[in-house]
Amino acid sequence: MEEGWVVVGLDTGGTCNNATVLHSSGRFLVDALVETPSRVLEGPQVAIEALAEAFDNVLSLTGVPRQSVRAVGFDTPGPATADGVISRRGATNFSAPDWHGFDFRSGLQDRLGLPVVYNNDGNAAALYAHHAHFGMIASERSSVAAVVGTGLGGGIVESGNVVKGAAGMAGEIGHVRIPLDGVLADDQPVPACNCGQYGDAESVASLTAIGKNLLPYWLGRYPDHPLAALPVATAAKQVRGYAERGDELATKVFEQQAMALGRLFTIIANITDPAAYFLGGGVVETQPHLRTWFLEQVRTHTTLREEQAEQATFALVPHLDMAGARGAAIGALSAVHPL
Numbered sequence: 001m002e003e004g005w006v007v008v009g010l011d012t013g014g015t016c017n018n019a020t021v022l023h024s025s026g027r028f029l030v031d032a033l034v035e036t037p038s039r040v041l042e043g044p045q046v047a048i049e050a051l052a053e054a055f056d057n058v059l060s061l062t063g064v065p066r067q068s069v070r071a072v073g074f075d076t077p078g079p080a081t082a083d084g085v086i087s088r089r090g091a092t093n094f095s096a097p098d099w100h101g102f103d104f105r106s107g108l109q110d111r112l113g114l115p116v117v118y119n120n121d122g123n124a125a126a127l128y129a130h131h132a133h134f135g136m137i138a139s140e141r142s143s144v145a146a147v148v149g150t151g152l153g154g155g156i157v158e159s160g161n162v163v164k165g166a167a168g169m170a171g172e173i174g175h176v177r178i179p180l181d182g183v184l185a186d187d188q189p190v191p192a193c194n195c196g197q198y199g200d201a202e203s204v205a206s207l208t209a210i211g212k213n214l215l216p217y218w219l220g221r222y223p224d225h226p227l228a229a230l231p232v233a234t235a236a237k238q239v240r241g242y243a244e245r246g247d248e249l250a251t252k253v254f255e256q257q258a259m260a261l262g263r264l265f266t267i268i269a270n271i272t273d274p275a276a277y278f279l280g281g282g283v284v285e286t287q288p289h290l291r292t293w294f295l296e297q298v299r300t301h302t303t304l305r306e307e308q309a310e311q312a313t314f315a316l317v318p319h320l321d322m323a324g325a326r327g328a329a330i331g332a333l334s335a336v337h338p339l
């Protein structure tokens with residue numbers, strides 16, 4: 001290995017761990033996805049061992065000696081505190097009672113004997129998008145990232161650092177309520193979110209929203225649509241494929257999602273006035289014509305002042321499958337060696 005030191009990025013999810021190595025010069029030593037089973041269903045101790053294996057594995061893959069590692073960046077799906085304590089009420093991926101209130105970051109730190117720097121997965125993806133886009137000038141720029149998946153995650157980056165907040169809950173952009181006039185059809189019910197609110201961004205712009213809110217409404221308008229014959233959870237996942245083929249119902253669903261994201265970005269424009277608006281998730285892992293159209297729709301529905309529009313960039317989050325591990329590593333590098 002070249003001179004210098006490294007940080008390791010570890011991303012854990014419901015099924016897989018993904019690992020990467022980031023050199024102190026800012027270069028990633030791993031180009032591909034390095035996935036191993038996360039074993040989170042078997043409880044905290046087994047999951048920590050699985051992460052330790054992922055750590056050893058990525059070091060041997062890159063030929064980096066353990067003593068070159070200064071810190072570990074670690075990210076998980078939320079909800080968790082800013083220090084990586086899983087919510088006391090549990091979380092979708094950490095539902096067993098052992099996980100409730102479990103200090104995942106400290107557990108991993110004790111096991112590895114190295115400083116572990118935590119970010120939630122939305123914040124890690126936001127950090128990666130920001131640094132991949134801005135490179136050397138990352139510390140002089142701000143951005144917001146929205147990642148449309150099962151829920152609507154993301155994060156807010158200011159001067160190259162993610163905004164975490166007092167309780168670690170800053171940048172929970174999915175649960176910001178948005179104006180819905182013009183987004184919903186006249187007879188469309190105001191959608192509910194899993195968080196208990198009505199009409200927040202996630203209640204429209206997420207896979208959960210398609211299954212719970214958008215698809216049931218639009219299938220009522222298109223009762224002969226082939227998706228009407230499927231269980232709603234299966235049908236929700238197929239909307240994307242239909243949209244790629246130009247299907248009318250699927251296009252309406254995506255139009256509503258793009259509009260909701262534009263309304264959300266409009267709110268954020270008035271709070272942090274970011275230089276870049278990033279979009280990631282299933283919705284943009286589609287055929288180029290659909291994702292280009294979708295990004296353009298989001299941009300159209302984001303209302304910016306003229307001065308802001310001259311500054312603002314709209315872009316997709318690159319390498320989304322690696323964004324968690326890479327963003328976690330960037331978080332650790334910034335902690336060891338502040339921007």
Ligand SMILES: [Zn+2]
Binds near residue numbers: 175194195
């Ligand atoms: Zn919500």
